Amino acid sequence: MEQMTICPHCGGNACYEQQVTEEVTTNFCFGCGFSTSTMMKVNSRLLTETLDTSPSLYKDLMYTDDKDQVWFPATVTLPEKGMVFLDGTSKEKWKWAAVKAVEILEEEKAKFPKDQKFKMDTKNTQFFEQRDFMDALDAIHFFDLEPDII
Numbered sequence: 001m002e003q004m005t006i007c008p009h010c011g012g013n014a015c016y017e018q019q020v021t022e023e024v025t026t027n028f029c030f031g032c033g034f035s036t037s038t039m040m041k042v043n044s045r046l047l048t049e050t051l052d053t054s055p056s057l058y059k060d061l062m063y064t065d066d067k068d069q070v071w072f073p074a075t076v077t078l079p080e081k082g083m084v085f086l087d088g089t090s091k092e093k094w095k096w097a098a099v100k101a102v103e104i105l106e107e108e109k110a111k112f113p114k115d116q117k118f119k120m121d122t123k124n125t126q127f128f129e130q131r132d133f134m135d136a137l138d139a140i141h142f143f144d145l146e147p148d149i150i
């Protein structure tokens with residue numbers, strides 16, 4: 001089951017909610033680029049693990065909604081299309097970075113695992129303003145996908 005809902009973080013109406021299992025529902029907001037799930041609760045083990053493995057900027061930007069669910073900036077990785085992730089130095093100073101995937105050239109193939117066909121073209125990273133998460137997704141052709149892959 002999936003639907004668009006109002007995002008408690010940015011107030012926009014492009015928050016994609018998907019019930020993954022009976023107990024777990026995930027939220028991914030196309031407006032602000034933040035996401036959460038019903039497992040990402042205050043004091044949960046998942047939250048502790050996420051905080052342990054995330055850059056400190058993520059801690060500064062995390063947001064707790066009125067259901068005690070914690071939202072973080074999303075990282076989108078589509079191996080054959082590209083990546084969108086948050087890049088910055090402080091709570092105020094950050095942007096969305098979009099990196100397109102490009103095909104690995106014949107002469108570079110030795111540097112990559114055998115069946116890998118694409119690499120992230122990090123030399124051509126594009127940056128987008130905080131409110132332009134959707135443009136960043138567009139830059140990697142995210143919306144060409146079938147909606148249920150999200």
Ligand SMILES: [Zn+2]
Pocket residue numbers: 007008009010011012015029030031032033034
């Ligand atoms: Zn939002």
